[in-house]
Amino acid sequence: MRCVPISRRRFLCILLGIGAVAFVSPAGRSLRSDRADIGDGKANELARLFKNRRSAETVGLEYLKQAPEERDVNLLLGRLLEGGEARRRTFMAAEASRQREVLRRQVRDDFARGRVVKVGGWILSLTETRLCALAVALGVAQSRVGAHTG
């Protein structure tokens, strides 16, 4: 496995800032794999939630090498928030602080259940790496939206 260099500080900021990540979506908005939905500008909001977007993308890119099929926003969201569409809707409608707590617990739970992945030698939770992969997918989606509207 090739290792992608990444600043430790940046990396740690990402990991510690996972709790600060919140996914915000207008209540009731569909999350079906519809690039038009993402291109409504929500991609920018989601992207800004990462403390260090570029570092997250670096980790995300490395992860996606192992799991290229997850380079899809909706697929990633589905795997991040397992439990079906209803759970996803509930999560997306929740307050940011609640979303953070859910994600934090999920990260801890990943380690408890052995749901880990090695990224550049790091032993990370699937949740945190998928969050980073989401940054990549959002960035791609955003750039495409920009191309459409630019």
Add this chain to the structure above:
Amino acid sequence: MAWFQGGKENMFIDVRTLPNETEIRSDVCIVGAGAAGITLAREFVGGSLDVCLLESGGFEFDSKTQSLYQGENVGFPYYDLELLRLRYFGGTTNHWGGSCRPLDEIDFERRDWVPHSGWPFDKSLLDPFYRRAHKVCELGPYDYEPDAWETETDHHLPLKTDRVKTTMGLQSPPTRFGRVYREEIRAAENLRTYLYANVVDIETRPSSQKVSRLRVATLEGHRFWVSARIFILATGAIENARLLLSSNKTQKEGLGNEYDLVGRYFMEHLSVPGALLLPSDPSLRTGLYSAKQVKGVTGEGFLTLTAETLRREELLNVRALLRTASPQELTRNVSGWTVSAERILKEGRAGNLSNAFIKDLWNVITDIDEVAIYSYRKLVRPAHGVLSLYYHIENAPNSESRVSLTSEVDQLGMQRVRLAWRFGDLERRTLTRTNEIIGEELGRVGIGRIMEIQNYAGSGWPVGLRGAWHQMGTTRMDSDFKRGVVNGDCRVHGISNLYLAGSSVFPSSGYTEPTLTIVALSLRLADHVKEVMK
């Protein structure tokens, strides 16, 4: 032929001053004055048995005697055999580090996933001797529970798991056996120590079932005999095997070697930097995991896998020491990579990340760690500690890991040794899986993240893997004479009056330093010999 039974006033005897072909007679003859030999000798002091202790060297290091330890390494890269051990009164305790801990209970078990594992007895039989060994090694109370070592500021990591736990090791001063016990041995009326006495052959009766006498030589060419009722070899794992293999006049394959076991199953501890730990909390306290004194005794904590985990995962025993990552671990190869890192940082800060950034990243792609950590330390000064997880991994018994003889002879005419240290997939899997388990458990409670050290050498093992200066297993213990060289009493199978002491009899190695177990076994052997001699 003159025979000599010593006088009361001089219990340390330089054999070079004795007439040639002197025969020394005693009830018990102990060969080797290291941790095992001195422990044994002390147990006979003041008793009714007449005991002689043979030591190859004198009271100080001398290079000519030391050169008798020269040999070849043909397996995994290992230390120079001449420098590994010390050949003078006190033996290798003269450079012993002092770390002590008993073997774990599981180390005594026959484990299905570890071929050739299992002792002829369980740990409970050795526990009373471990307690006595504590005094010999100048340790404090026999208490290895972490709770006893916690202070107001130093606690064990808040792991909430049945997979990983904090375990303690204790620190002897370290006891230099040759210095600490010299006067006691000198003053013992029933004990004579012969210095500069090298055993070069073990003579047996034609049936090979009993040792009749030892052939002893000096570097100056003097020759002697030592006869006794009981003989105990306590010369260390490599030398015990060498002596048996060399004594081949009646058994051409060597004494006790009818089933080609002598010299085989050599074990060491794999000492390897396995991972880096970045704590989530910069103020994480790891004081319990550094050597520190509590109530006058030095102890040090480390992480181990529970016995249940070892069984479930089918792993070897292992421990992880927490250390501040060394500069070498952090910045092993600075030059070009560091330049790239600086450029990355500069451009990143100025918001000028460009194609050059990508290019720089790829330049360092083969060794993310040093550059990234260098960057990290620069960015977050004062940096909180990046820690290393430094492992001691049990070495599975392996018949191809062995001590054998070469055709080259030393100054005494004895064949030198060849060491082939070997290990393989089970050790590798233990390292990998232990990293994963510890990483999971630390992540689970938010302590931090670990990164497997991934700088591998051509051997397929991490750079920095080495032995721990522990040699074990070359005359292993087993009740079955087809599976062991000695029985559960450390007596050589088939030879009624020859015993082996020290780490050569270990059937398995655990992860812990062998000295405390060496002393415990020696105490037990002494009790046994006294019983036999009644």
